[in-house]
Amino acid sequence: MFKTYSALAALLLAVIPAQAASKINVMTATQDLAAIAREVGGDLITADSIAMGYQDPHFVESKPSFLLKLQKADLLVTVGLQLEIGWLPPLITQSRNAKIQPAQSGYMEMSQFCNILEIPQGQVTRAMGDVHPMGNPHYWLNPDNGRRIAKALADRFSAMQPANAEQFAQRYADFDKRLTEAEKGWDAKLAPYKGRKIVTYHRSWPNFCERFGLDVVGYVEPKPGIPPTPAHTLDLINLMKREGVHLILVEPYFDLRTPNSIASNVGGQVVVMMPSVGGNKGITNYFQLFDYDINLLVNAFSKIK
Numbered sequence: 001m002f003k004t005y006s007a008l009a010a011l012l013l014a015v016i017p018a019q020a021a022s023k024i025n026v027m028t029a030t031q032d033l034a035a036i037a038r039e040v041g042g043d044l045i046t047a048d049s050i051a052m053g054y055q056d057p058h059f060v061e062s063k064p065s066f067l068l069k070l071q072k073a074d075l076l077v078t079v080g081l082q083l084e085i086g087w088l089p090p091l092i093t094q095s096r097n098a099k100i101q102p103a104q105s106g107y108m109e110m111s112q113f114c115n116i117l118e119i120p121q122g123q124v125t126r127a128m129g130d131v132h133p134m135g136n137p138h139y140w141l142n143p144d145n146g147r148r149i150a151k152a153l154a155d156r157f158s159a160m161q162p163a164n165a166e167q168f169a170q171r172y173a174d175f176d177k178r179l180t181e182a183e184k185g186w187d188a189k190l191a192p193y194k195g196r197k198i199v200t201y202h203r204s205w206p207n208f209c210e211r212f213g214l215d216v217v218g219y220v221e222p223k224p225g226i227p228p229t230p231a232h233t234l235d236l237i238n239l240m241k242r243e244g245v246h247l248i249l250v251e252p253y254f255d256l257r258t259p260n261s262i263a264s265n266v267g268g269q270v271v272v273m274m275p276s277v278g279g280n281k282g283i284t285n286y287f288q289l290f291d292y293d294i295n296l297l298v299n300a301f302s303k304i305k
């Protein structure tokens with residue numbers, strides 16, 4: 001009897017961990033990447049992110065729990081272009097997970113697969129105050145870059161689990177189809193406002209605005225990562241009055257005092273746009289991110305006389 005039980009126990013031990021381990025454990029820098037990973041990975045993967053969508057992804061405070069998550073990861077997916085340079089590199093080193101170290105097979109920077117805007121010409125360093133020294137890292141805000149991220153992840157998952165390659169390919173095809181369909185709706189909603197001029201706090205929206213035909217004419221920050229200054233704010237107010245700009249898009253983690261004062265000076269409106277999945281409780285996937293922001297924008301534009 002004992003023998004049977006121990007044999008059974010041995011069998012269970014052999015079988016259960018093997019099944020659990022067969023899911024690809026994906027860690028991502030941001031919730032957008034985790035959301036897209038889930039679209040193509042389904043229940044063949046688990047995906048968790050370090051930064052939350054309501055946090056400024058340039059500045060994330062480290063927690064011990066991040067290390068535990070990184071230690072167990074099979075794959076680490078990052079935005080790149082130095083978005084995470086202030087907080088992720090030491091976590092990767094401290095995790096001591098050999099698989100996810102940069103240049104190893106379990107480390108994947110998604111910028112290489114995407115269309116990147118605002119790539120600086122000539123010598124640019126972070127010392128100049130610009131947190132985008134390699135091009136704009138907020139590229140996931142164009143759905144086509146979301147599509148490219150999904151394709152790259154599906155291919156990588158297939159390479160890691162060749163037996164499930166067909167399922168990953170199928171899930172990518174389905175995501176691509178649903179995204180194309182959703183884009184038609186988003187285009188239709190924003191079509192009446194094509195060419196409208198707006199101001200944004202940080203340079204989070206060039207990909208979004210290029211895709212949906214909006215014209216960003218100025219920024220509340222004098223430079224990416226540099227807080228507003230009185231002189232720059234005055235210039236911006238004059239510019240907005242001159243160009244007839246009414247909307248100021250602000251990310252949820254910035255102080256609203258300067259944007260509010262600019263808005264009251266120009267008779268405009270502040271719109272708190274969500275740059276990421278997880279920005280609020282209602283945005284749990286990549287589609288809801290665009291649904292939320294586009295509805296907000298359409299509503300704001302429709303109120304301008």
Ligand SMILES: [Zn+2]
Nearest residue numbers: 131202203224
């Ligand atoms: Zn940025």
